[in-house]
Structures are given as structure tokens and as C-alpha cells.
Amino acid sequence: MTLNILFRRAFSDIKQNAGTQTVTTIVVTLSLLIFVFFSFLYFNLERFVGHFGRELGIVVYLKKDLAPDRIPAVFATLQKMEGVKSVTYVSPEEAYYRLESYLKDEVNILDGVEPGFLPPSFELEIDRALFQLTRIKELAEKIARWPEVDKVQYGQEWLHRLEAFSHLTKMVVAAGGVLLLLSAVFVVASTIKLTVYARQEELEILRLVGATNSFIQGPFLIEALLQGLIGSSLAVGIIYAMYTYTKPMLAGSQLLRGLDYQFLPYTFWAPVIGVTTLACIVGTLFSMRRFLKL
Amino acid sequence: MLTAETPIISFQGVSKKYPPNHLVMSDVNLEIEKGELVFLTGQSGAGKTTLLRLLFRAELPTSGKIIVDGMDLSSLSRSQVPYLRRKIGVIFQDFKLLSNKSVFENVALSLEVLGLRKEQVKKRVCQVLEGVGLGHKMHQYPPQLSGGEQQRVSIARAVVNRPPIILADEPTGNLDKLRTAEVMLLMHELNARGATILFATHDERLYQDSPGRVLRLESGKVEVVS
Structure with a gap:
């Protein structure tokens, strides 16, 4: 038996059962469409939140009377800490200049104040900050206990709110994703069984x-x-078409200013197509098992 | 190895019981020689269909041994069953044709499973359809044919791969007198060409003036009528 005969029979079957074949393909498309759409939304939400959370970091204020030769050691220790992406040293002078530019027209408030009155500090950028809110809190509490440190700030109040929101979103996305995937597999398997x-x-x-x-x-x-x-492929294609259609509309949006509105990466959609194809093949194998008993 | 004297079909002490306790065949011993035409008769429910189903291993006997063309069906593995069935052409009362496939495609199925090339399939199917008088209807679909024509398609499908054994289960049961005569003529032609035919029927007119043995299945036993 050659592959040639099997393909000839398959195409002849497709031609003769065009209606059923189309319905099954549409069912696969619709099931996947919901899943891919949901994933697309989550992917962009994650990018949005990630971008938003990039500014979320820790500010470590050192004691004013700390000997300057201790500063490099603290800098090195902070750099080595897990989850810390980058460390920037802000000298008292740098802090003063920043304050000046922040005050703009009100700068005369600083008249008579010495440029070195602010404490030296470190600004810590945390890797994937928004997805490591608990880690930020732990890090901040740990650093606060160091003898060289006077105070640690990490936007506690809104961080807690964000933490709750992020947690809820993750739960909803995970539960929704699993349910959608299960229902897609069930619908596809049932349709194949009926066929x-x-x-x-x-x-x-x-x-x-x-x-x-x-x-x-x-x-x-x-x-x-x-x-x-x-x-x-149709499901992925429809979402891609939707993406290309809506991208110019959203380009000027205030909400998305400065942000990337992107399509799902091929590392996501290619496995989705692969796994779906495999699921259809495995589903057919299982559906046929009963009928092939001799 | 099958010799000239070895029967092509052999039942050795075969019994078949359906649950809970319905005995259809009891200790049946039967031998059919190669090239024989054998009529199997008996009332409805006597077990004629069961006997045929046992031969193409649609069912297994409760006890006993069945040998078909040298193959012991009791020890036949599942993967070998298709190869047994390629030696047997089966014709049913209800034709068992695929209505969404053309006459040509229905007949070609028996050759496609053998892995024959497209050209070979076409040549042999056309020959056989001409032989049963349906060469001009090969592109039509079963629902477009009469009952007699459908049965001739079914016969063409059963013989196109030239099996040594043909089992016919009441093949004329749904046909009128004229169509029945046509089918009987075809069966005799096939037998004359060397096929072993086991023909199950309850209609005694079919075997009254016909050559061949007649066996009657009654109360689970096989009796020789003539």
C-alpha cells in the first residue's frame, strides 16, 4: 500500500463528504479562534502591564553620615541580588539637581539650601517588576535592615493594589485559558467522533x-x-487580520501611547497550530479505535 | 499446504452459542471441496448467516475448529483477518453498497485494499462490470440503480479480486423472478470458472434444478439434503 493510494482516497473522501469536512474545519477554527483571541489579548495585556511596571522599582536611601568608601560595597551587594536588573547610584548632588528640575518655577524654595543636603541613594530596577510584586516587597524589607540604609521606598500603597489586580488577572487568564482549551479539545473530539x-x-x-x-x-x-x-491556521489568520485592521486605529490611542501593540509571536502560534493538528490526529485515532476492532 | 484433496472449507466439531444460552450450531462437521457449489438452506433463524459469518471471521465459534483455504480461523491473529477476507467474496441480501460512491468506486474498493495501481484497478473493474452487464452504468450511483443492478454491483465487488471462495447470503432475497434468474446465472458462471460458492437461501426453487450439493441447517445440525 502506498501513500499515493491513501492520499488519493483521502482527497476523494474530502470531495464526497465536503459538507462534513467543512463543518469539522469550521468547528476547529471557531474553537481555536476563541483561544487565540484570548491569548492575543493576554499577550498584549502582559506587554502593557510590563511596560507600565518597568518604572516600578525600589529606592534605597543611605544614611547621610555613611562613609563614602562604603558606598561601592553596597552597590556591589545590590547588583548581585536576585531579581535586580540594574542599580543606579544617585549622589546627593544629582538628587538636588533632579529636585530643582522637578520644582521648575518653584525652585526659589531651595534658596539657601546646600546642594548636598539630600541623602545618597540607589535606584533599583527589578526584572519583570510587575510580575514579582511579592519579590519587591521582600527585597525592600531585607535591604531596609542593612545598617548602611536609612529608608527604603517602593510605592507600597499602589503596589499592594497592583498586586491584588495582577493576582486576579493571572487567575482569570489561567482558568479561562484552561477551560477554553478543554472545551476546544472536547468539541473537536466530539465532531471527529460524529464524522x-x-x-x-x-x-x-x-x-x-x-x-x-x-x-x-x-x-x-x-x-x-x-x-x-x-x-x-484560519483561526490564527483571522486574529492576524483583526490585528492588522485595528493596529492603525489604535496607533493614535492615548491609552497605548508609547506602547507596542503586537501580534502573537510565532513561538506561540506555531505550536498552537502544531498541537491542534496533533490533537485532531490523536482524536481521530481514539474515535476510530472502537470501529476497528475485528 | 493445500493439496487437491484438502477441502477448501472445513468445520470440525464447531458449536456456536449466543448468550445467555441460545445454541445456534452444535458440533457441526462439514467439508467443502475446492470448486464446489453448495446451497445452504434452512428456515429463517436456523443459523445460515451465522455459519457464513464464522467463515469470514466476523464471529468466532464457541468451540471447534474452522479451516478456510489452509488458515485455521481459531488461531488467526487480528492482523491476519484482512488477508483471510481477501480470499472470500461476500454477497449480501441488502447489497451493502456505499450510496455516496459510484458503481466503479464501490467495485474498486476490493482492489484498492490490495494496493493495486490505478490503471490496473480501472482495467479490472471495467472488465468485471462488463461481465455483469453494468459497464455502461459504472459512473452512476447505487440509488440510481434497480435492486437487481445493485446486487450485480455487489457481486462484481465480491469477485473483482478473484477470490477462491464466494459466500452469498440470500442474495436474491430482495429481487423479483427475472432478476433472481440473472443473479443465479452469474453464480453458475463464477462456479464454472472455478470459484467455490456457498449459497445460503431459504428458497428451494433456486437449487431444485441446479447442480451442486444442498445442505440443510436445522436445530443446530447440518444435514445433507442432496
């Missing part, structure tokens, strides 16, 4: 004329491969 059931008579006749299991299964598996591949 196989509808062609039970054909399977019976094939067995009667001496067809081997691989001869019977072959075309069904080729059909499942095509349904999975076309169905999932």
Missing part, C-alpha cells in the same frame, strides 16, 4: 473486503491532519 460514526457503514464494508487497519485509518488521519492544520 467517524457517520461513516461507520463505509468502515464496515472496507473491513469486509479485506482492508487492513492502516488502510482504513490512513485517509481519516490525512483528513484530520488537514482539518487541524487548516482550522487552526
Whole structure:
């Protein structure tokens, strides 16, 4: 038996059962469409929140009377800490200039004040800050206990609110994603089962004329491969079309200013297509098992 | 190895019981020689269909041994069953044709499973369809044909791969007198070409003036009628 015969039979079946084949492909597309759309939203939400949280860091104020030769040691220790992406030293003079530029027209408030009156400090950028809110809190509390440190600030109040929001979003996304994926697999498996059931008579006749299991299964598996591949590619394609259509509209949005509105990376959608195709093939194999008992 | 004297079909002490306790065949011993035409008769429910189903291993006997063309069906693995079925052409009363496939495609199925090339399939299917008088209807679909024509398609499918054994289960049960005569003529032609035919029927007119043995299945036993 050659692949040529199996493909010929598969394409002949597709032609003869075009209606059922189309319905199964549409079911795959619709199931995947919801999942891909949800993932697309989450992907951009994550980027949005990630961008938003990039400014979220820790400010470590050192004691004013700290010997200057201790500062490099503290700098080195901070750099080595897990989760710390970068450390910037802000000298009292630098802090003073920043304050000056912040006050703008009100700068005369600083008249008579010495440029070195502010304490030296370190600004810590945290890796994926918004997704490590608990880590920020732990780090801040740990650093605060050091003898060289006077005070640690990390935007406690809104950090706690963000923490709660981020936690809830993660839960909703995870639960929703799992449910959608499960329902997609269930719908696809059921549709394939119905397709196989509808062609039970054909399977019976094939067995009667001496067809081997691989001869019977072959075309069904080729059909499942095509349904999975076309169905999932269509779902990804529709979301991509939606993305290209809405991108110019959202480009000027105040909400997204300065942010990247992006399509899902191929490292996400390629495995989705692959896994869906595989799920369709495995689903067909399982659906046919019962009918192939001799 | 099958010799000229070895029967092509052999039942050795075969019993078949359906749960809970319905005995259809009891200690049946039967031998059919190569090239024989055998009529299997008996009332409805006597077990004619069961006997045929045992031969193409759609069912297994409760006890006893069945040998078909040298293959012991009791020890046959699942993967070998398709190869047994390629030696047997089966014709049913209800034709068992695929209505969404053309006459040509229905007949070609038996050759496609053998892995034959497209050209070979086409040549042999056309030959067989011409042989049963349906060469001009090969592109039509079963629902477009009469009952007699559908049965001839079913016969073409059963013989196109030239199996040594043909099992016919009441093949004329749904046909009128004229169509029945056509089918019987085809069966005799096939037998004349060397096929072993086991023909199950309850209609005694079919075997009254026909050559071949007649066996009756009654109360689970096989009796020789003529």
C-alpha cells in the first residue's frame, strides 16, 4: 500500500463528504479562534502591564553620615541580588539637581539650601517588576535592615493594589485559558467522533473486503491532519487580520501611547497550530479505535 | 499446504452459542471441496448467516475448529483477518453498497485494499462490470440503480479480486423472478470458472434444478439434503 493510494482516497473522501469536512474545519477554527483571541489579548495585556511596571522599582536611601568608601560595597551587594536588573547610584548632588528640575518655577524654595543636603541613594530596577510584586516587597524589607540604609521606598500603597489586580488577572487568564482549551479539545473530539460514526457503514464494508487497519485509518488521519492544520491556521489568520485592521486605529490611542501593540509571536502560534493538528490526529485515532476492532 | 484433496472449507466439531444460552450450531462437521457449489438452506433463524459469518471471521465459534483455504480461523491473529477476507467474496441480501460512491468506486474498493495501481484497478473493474452487464452504468450511483443492478454491483465487488471462495447470503432475497434468474446465472458462471460458492437461501426453487450439493441447517445440525 502506498501513500499515493491513501492520499488519493483521502482527497476523494474530502470531495464526497465536503459538507462534513467543512463543518469539522469550521468547528476547529471557531474553537481555536476563541483561544487565540484570548491569548492575543493576554499577550498584549502582559506587554502593557510590563511596560507600565518597568518604572516600578525600589529606592534605597543611605544614611547621610555613611562613609563614602562604603558606598561601592553596597552597590556591589545590590547588583548581585536576585531579581535586580540594574542599580543606579544617585549622589546627593544629582538628587538636588533632579529636585530643582522637578520644582521648575518653584525652585526659589531651595534658596539657601546646600546642594548636598539630600541623602545618597540607589535606584533599583527589578526584572519583570510587575510580575514579582511579592519579590519587591521582600527585597525592600531585607535591604531596609542593612545598617548602611536609612529608608527604603517602593510605592507600597499602589503596589499592594497592583498586586491584588495582577493576582486576579493571572487567575482569570489561567482558568479561562484552561477551560477554553478543554472545551476546544472536547468539541473537536466530539465532531471527529460524529464524522467517524457517520461513516461507520463505509468502515464496515472496507473491513469486509479485506482492508487492513492502516488502510482504513490512513485517509481519516490525512483528513484530520488537514482539518487541524487548516482550522487552526484560519483561526490564527483571522486574529492576524483583526490585528492588522485595528493596529492603525489604535496607533493614535492615548491609552497605548508609547506602547507596542503586537501580534502573537510565532513561538506561540506555531505550536498552537502544531498541537491542534496533533490533537485532531490523536482524536481521530481514539474515535476510530472502537470501529476497528475485528 | 493445500493439496487437491484438502477441502477448501472445513468445520470440525464447531458449536456456536449466543448468550445467555441460545445454541445456534452444535458440533457441526462439514467439508467443502475446492470448486464446489453448495446451497445452504434452512428456515429463517436456523443459523445460515451465522455459519457464513464464522467463515469470514466476523464471529468466532464457541468451540471447534474452522479451516478456510489452509488458515485455521481459531488461531488467526487480528492482523491476519484482512488477508483471510481477501480470499472470500461476500454477497449480501441488502447489497451493502456505499450510496455516496459510484458503481466503479464501490467495485474498486476490493482492489484498492490490495494496493493495486490505478490503471490496473480501472482495467479490472471495467472488465468485471462488463461481465455483469453494468459497464455502461459504472459512473452512476447505487440509488440510481434497480435492486437487481445493485446486487450485480455487489457481486462484481465480491469477485473483482478473484477470490477462491464466494459466500452469498440470500442474495436474491430482495429481487423479483427475472432478476433472481440473472443473479443465479452469474453464480453458475463464477462456479464454472472455478470459484467455490456457498449459497445460503431459504428458497428451494433456486437449487431444485441446479447442480451442486444442498445442505440443510436445522436445530443446530447440518444435514445433507442432496
